[in-house]
Amino acid sequence: MSLQLDRRSEELRLRVVRRALRHDSSPKHVAGTATFVDDMREPEGLLHIAVGGAPIAAGQLLGIDLDAVRAAPGVVAVLTAADIPGKNDVGPVLHDDPVFVDGRIEFHGQVAFAVVAKTRGEARRAVTLAKFEVATGTHCVSVDDALAADQHILPDYTFRKDDSAAALAESAYRMKGRLRIGGQEHFYLEGQVSLAIPGEDGDILIHTSTQHPSEMQHLVAHMLNVPVGDVTVEVRRMGGAFGGKETQAAQWAAIAALGARVTGRPCKIRLDRDDDMNLTGKRHDFLADYEVGVDIDGRIQALETVMASRCGYSADVSGAINDRAMFHADNAYYLPAATITTKRMKTNTVSNTAFRGFGGPQGMMVAERAIDEIAWKLNRDPLDIRKRNLYQEGRDVTPYGMFVEDNILLPLIERCEAMSEYRTRRRKIAAFNAESPTLKRGLALTPVKFGISFTTTHLNQAGALVHVYQDGSIHLNHGGTEMGQGLYIKVAQVVAEEFGVDIAHVKITATTTAKVPNTSATAASSGSDINGWAAKNAAGAIKERLVAFAAENWEVTPDQIEFRDNRVFIGNQSVPFAELIRKAYFARVSLSSTGFYKTPKIHWDAAKGRGRPFFYFSYGAACSEVLVDVTTGEMKVQRVDIVHDVGRSLNPAVDKGQIEGGFVQGMGWLTTEELVFHPDGRLLTHAPSTYKIPCSSDVPEHFQVALWDGANREDTIYRSKAVGEPPLMLAISVFAAIADAIHSLDSDKPVPLDAPATPESILRAVQVVTGR
Ligand code: MTE
Ligand code: HPA
Ligand code: MOS
Numbered sequence: 001m002s003l004q005l006d007r008r009s010e011e012l013r014l015r016v017v018r019r020a021l022r023h024d025s026s027p028k029h030v031a032g033t034a035t036f037v038d039d040m041r042e043p044e045g046l047l048h049i050a051v052g053g054a055p056i057a058a059g060q061l062l063g064i065d066l067d068a069v070r071a072a073p074g075v076v077a078v079l080t081a082a083d084i085p086g087k088n089d090v091g092p093v094l095h096d097d098p099v100f101v102d103g104r105i106e107f108h109g110q111v112a113f114a115v116v117a118k119t120r121g122e123a124r125r126a127v128t129l130a131k132f133e134v135a136t137g138t139h140c141v142s143v144d145d146a147l148a149a150d151q152h153i154l155p156d157y158t159f160r161k162d163d164s165a166a167a168l169a170e171s172a173y174r175m176k177g178r179l180r181i182g183g184q185e186h187f188y189l190e191g192q193v194s195l196a197i198p199g200e201d202g203d204i205l206i207h208t209s210t211q212h213p214s215e216m217q218h219l220v221a222h223m224l225n226v227p228v229g230d231v232t233v234e235v236r237r238m239g240g241a242f243g244g245k246e247t248q249a250a251q252w253a254a255i256a257a258l259g260a261r262v263t264g265r266p267c268k269i270r271l272d273r274d275d276d277m278n279l280t281g282k283r284h285d286f287l288a289d290y291e292v293g294v295d296i297d298g299r300i301q302a303l304e305t306v307m308a309s310r311c312g313y314s315a316d317v318s319g320a321i322n323d324r325a326m327f328h329a330d331n332a333y334y335l336p337a338a339t340i341t342t343k344r345m346k347t348n349t350v351s352n353t354a355f356r357g358f359g360g361p362q363g364m365m366v367a368e369r370a371i372d373e374i375a376w377k378l379n380r381d382p383l384d385i386r387k388r389n390l391y392q393e394g395r396d397v398t399p400y401g402m403f404v405e406d407n408i409l410l411p412l413i414e415r416c417e418a419m420s421e422y423r424t425r426r427r428k429i430a431a432f433n434a435e436s437p438t439l440k441r442g443l444a445l446t447p448v449k450f451g452i453s454f455t456t457t458h459l460n461q462a463g464a465l466v467h468v469y470q471d472g473s474i475h476l477n478h479g480g481t482e483m484g485q486g487l488y489i490k491v492a493q494v495v496a497e498e499f500g501v502d503i504a505h506v507k508i509t510a511t512t513t514a515k516v517p518n519t520s521a522t523a524a525s526s527g528s529d530i531n532g533w534a535a536k537n538a539a540g541a542i543k544e545r546l547v548a549f550a551a552e553n554w555e556v557t558p559d560q561i562e563f564r565d566n567r568v569f570i571g572n573q574s575v576p577f578a579e580l581i582r583k584a585y586f587a588r589v590s591l592s593s594t595g596f597y598k599t600p601k602i603h604w605d606a607a608k609g610r611g612r613p614f615f616y617f618s619y620g621a622a623c624s625e626v627l628v629d630v631t632t633g634e635m636k637v638q639r640v641d642i643v644h645d646v647g648r649s650l651n652p653a654v655d656k657g658q659i660e661g662g663f664v665q666g667m668g669w670l671t672t673e674e675l676v677f678h679p680d681g682r683l684l685t686h687a688p689s690t691y692k693i694p695c696s697s698d699v700p701e702h703f704q705v706a707l708w709d710g711a712n713r714e715d716t717i718y719r720s721k722a723v724g725e726p727p728l729m730l731a732i733s734v735f736a737a738i739a740d741a742i743h744s745l746d747s748d749k750p751v752p753l754d755a756p757a758t759p760e761s762i763l764r765a766v767q768v769v770t771g772r
Contacts, residue, residue: 007711011648015564016496016503017718020653024489024508025237025482036239037193037207038270046195047076047116049259049269050123052130053109053279054101057348057681058139061101061112061132068129069115074122077263079114084258086225090250092215096314097351099223099254105134106313107348108681109278111251116259116267124272139348141677143287143310146345153311153346154319159326159609161399162337167302171293175373179290180754181362183310184283184355184669185685187693188483190239191276192249195268196256204231204257209238210249211481212521217513219250220257231257236510241483242665243354246521247316248280277686281353282675284309284321286362292370298378298385303335305366308343309359312351318344321352321359323455323606327400327613328363332386332409332447333371334395348681354523356665356728360450365755368446368732372739376750382736383422383445387413390447401610404449406617406713412643413447413621419706420445420623420641429625433744438631441638442741445623446733450726451614452525453602459520460599460615462530466495466538468591472578474499474506474539479519480531481511485724486654487527493650494532494717498539500563501577516594525618525722528650530597532717538595546580549589601714616714618721620644622663622730624700628741630766633759637667637734639702644730647712647721659705659727666731668694670755671738738762745769 028034091097117123259267322342375382464478711719
């Protein structure tokens with residue numbers, strides 16, 4: 001009780017945290033004055049780099065004739081594998097990502113050389129003059145090709161809970177199916193870009209657009225064969241990243257750094273959009289086979305699934321991504337018995353990588369399809385089947401042995417059900433569909449349960465650095481990067497709250513390896529969780545010294561000191577914050593501190609497939625309605641209602657933006673965004689002319705987002721929850737609603753809809769269901 005009262009009074013005291021402060025850069029974003037790497041004033045003598053790539057998908061590079069390239073106007077240097085002083089590798093986990101092709105060609109366009117020239121145009125023109133001599137080998141493009149050829153990049157991995165084969169055999173009904181789940185291009189507005197500036201004694205400073213400055217620093221140092229400390233990587237902001245700059249900024253940073261090393265001049269590389277789409281990895285597409293067994297009431301008895309993914313030519317972070325697909329193949333549902341396998345297939349395509357959700361969305365698609373299969377078989381409303389199978393007391397352990405302790409699924413879903421008027425609309429839609437032969441409406445309400453923490457346990461650490469200057473202004477730095485998600489403002493709010501000052505007192509500064517070392521990627525949605533705590537710990541250490549100083553100076557006890565409203569209340573008097581700082585400085589109190597945080601409670605035994613990989617879960621539910629023309633396959637999302645759990649929000653405006661943006665990005669993944677590869681291995685959809693991301697007119701007219709109001713059960717920063725990735729998976733409701741619309745054509749048949757649900761995909765499913 002008293003703990004609760006404490007919490008309530010702490011809540012009431014909060015001044016900066018919980019406020020819907022605008023993104024710190026939003027005026028600059030709107031005015032076009034926010035500085036991205038390519039906007040930085042160019043250093044004197046800057047050279048520009050363009051890259052040239054292999055003309056085949058697989059084989060041997062026998063030689064490249066670069067004479068014409070070297071002789072082209074403006075060319076200063078040409079870089080190949082032979083110029084690399086250290087390792088020709090930027091692989092983040094395994095060492096299988098060459099900077100430049102050295103012998104073996106692994107995918108169409110794989111970078112074989114780079115041209116350094118006086119202008120970007122000259123570099124790009126010179127690249128086209130290379131003559132390749134190659135020996136063509138055999139190649140795999142799709143998951144199906146790789147399965148047929150038995151090409152794996154990593155070994156298969158399986159979670160087993162109980163005897164799923166026996167449980168399937170004893171089930172009243174068994175449904176078996178196959179689901180294709182498409183990949184996704186990140187389509188960040190700012191493409192990959194790096195600017196490398198050589199300094200004294202072999203030092204090099206790299207401005208780049210990456211989620212992972214420390215990893216870029218390490219990989220560049222290894223490539224140059226210099227100590228890590230010689231390389232500094234700085235990131236003020238990214239124009240979007242979405243996972244695409246977690247590992248895959250490395251090649252471009254390395255090439256820029258090599259150019260700077262070889263020429264002794266600053267070098268910049270900014271990929272053209274087509275090059276960016278052709279040369280960087282995407283979300284993994286999956287081919288999933290599943291079988292689900294249920295009792296007569298539709299309660300799942302067992303799930304078996306084999307999910308095969310297109311990893312591309314190298315491992316990158318495909319291992320962890322496939323793991324996360326497995327961690328989410330249950331989504332929100334209790335599986336008494338399960339066998340969950342992923343196959344990590346090697347293909348001669350770009351190396352697929354992190355993308356918002358990190359395999360989780362693909363895993364959840366399998367769970368949600370299994371639920372729909374049950375509803376179709378039993379002729380029940382899918383929402384009832386969903387509710388029946390939710391984790392609940394006594395049925396609360398995941399297939400990997402983690403207990404779901406913070407479950408709010410049922411009340412959250414019921415709030416979404418009420419807000420969306422699900423039952424009334426279900427009846428209206430049935431009536432509409434009965435009268436309408438070509439236009440069919442569909443409705444679906446799907447939940448999300450997303451595990452928060454890097455599943456690679458050691459990555460769950462963060463650092464921060466806070467200085468207070470003599471005038472009371474505060475300098476904040478931490479290892480997290482800003483990609484538009486609002487991390488900087490959230491962490492600044494935490495620091496302002498700690499010192500009891502307005503947000504304007506806190507100077508937000510660019511992430512750099514020179515201030516906070518050995519950081520993890522800003523990823524796994526954990527940016528504000530871990531950097532928020534690290535910054536609070538740094539500010540708290542300074543505050544502790546200030547309290548000790550004030551207690552001594554004013555002869556009060558520490559509990560009589562409070563930092564609030566830009567002042568410090570000391571016993572029955574108060575002084576401006578800046579005055580306390582000045583006094584503390586003259587008393588020789590240290591006004592600078594680092595802070596550190598590591599996530600507690602988590603552990604994971606990969607060999608056993610058991611543990612607690614996540615600190616907690618974030619939850620959400622979305623109800624979507626679609627209108628489908630079953631004669632053309634065209635589709636429109638008409639109404640979306642979302643209830644999403646962000647714990648107690650650090651910043652409700654930023655969180656709402658993440659929910660809306662994540663949902664629309666997920667909608668694009670599952671509806672219009674289709675990656676098409678030519679059988680020869682070329683990506684055909686490498687520009688916005690053929691690759692269709694959602695536009696503003698695709699945002700549903702009725703789009704209502706409510707925040708679930710409840711504190712995180714775990715001791716996260718101000719009891720908030722991570723928000724970056726989970727909302728993307730709310731868009732599975734759109735996919736399920738499309739299947740629901742098609743299902744209205746024949747209620748006796750399952751709907752074999754594949755993602756993305758493009759008009760072609762919808763028509764294929766319609767044809768199967770109608771038998772036409
Ligand atoms: N929001 C914007 N605007 N731009 C982005 O690139 N990336 C997403 C998400 N939201 C992204 C975004 C991804 S993939 C992750 S993991 C998180 O933000 C990372 O930031 P966080 O940990 O601070 O939430
Ligand atoms: N999410 C994002 N990036 C990662 C993860 C994860 O779970 N594990 C390793 N890198
Ligand atoms: Mo996000 S896919 O974890 O960068």
